[in-house]
Amino acid sequence: MNQHAPGFYASYASHKGYAMPAVGPKQSARYDAEIWEPAGCAASHSFLEIGCGTGAFLGYLRNKGVARLLGIDHDPALASVIPEAARGDFLCRDVWEVLADESLDRFDRIVLLDVLEHFEAGDALRLMQALRGRLAANGRVVVKVPNAGSPWGLPYQYGDLTHRTAFATISMRQLADAAGFAPPLLYGQRQGSRRRMLADSLVCRLLSWALLNPPEIWSANFYAILQVKP
Template structure:
């Protein structure tokens, strides 16, 4: 399974980037959705943790962190950092975890999984999350042409997803959709950066409204964030 990821660390620039060190904007993004949920003592797991940005943020909140990852180099870094490694097979997680999870994160990873693997992920979330626990996901929005550079810019992307597709896949499971839509965009870089980001958001919102007037309610954002709660 690792063949397509042999040079992924270098491609992403992770060879020279500290492991489990989220940026200020990463921290803002995670806190926007999971602040107060990821807390001291909570069990948190990430699918495909990559360079560990989310796990680093969760650990800083006092969470007990676990993760699965196909890349051997990333697994070695995680072991050295004290991350509890999980099998790639979601069905085997229950044999490793010490209890129910508060959060399962799948950030920029579901597009790397097959449709069958994504179904297994959702089934595992319904089984392994504590009541009220969250599955937090971000993936390219397959309903938007703006996602094409993201979706087709990586040879390891194998699934095209959208909020309706994931909702269909979650039917019959003990999961309810809490949020599905445009990702929160954190502001950083001081006042000039905040002003530039705000102006960009205003322009994007105007373009979205114009497109919706002509073509109907098309979700134009390039990425979609979904939060599903264990009922």
């Protein structure tokens, strides 16, 4: 992770207000729809989460019955807020050390949620290239980033001074291609109640009709699922 702003990372815990996440039915249903189903996940798969934060996704994976998982992050302050069921699956360790550690074997799914934007573009490419070597056969990488191609995504991208690279759908495809991945599956993150999502969809359809160059994806954040080129 880029450390060009060490003062901001040193105060990240207080800025974010780390707290143990509650992984209830609503959160689990969101992960089902956003990650588990689109990425073709199964309880038999092994998972590596890079930049796991407070461990909400790790807790979700444990609830799904996943036996082999590992979450890493560079902030030792996170160790005390990881959900108890997944606390033994957390390592405070540098990402480059982990990716070079052959003793960890390979993973069926590698997940980066709100992580890639913290890297300079060149480091993001180096990271994605390194991930190829940690994937098992038919493995997939799941990425979520702020959507710089949409006006709704700009507060997410520029609301954190540790963010280094802004991604739109076209630049995510460029990164995937340069790193040796096939064209990724790209889709928006839908948030809020059904009523709000319906209203949001209607507004975006109207804007897409009215504008000359509407974004490919309107949502504030988008997902990319990547597989190595055949």
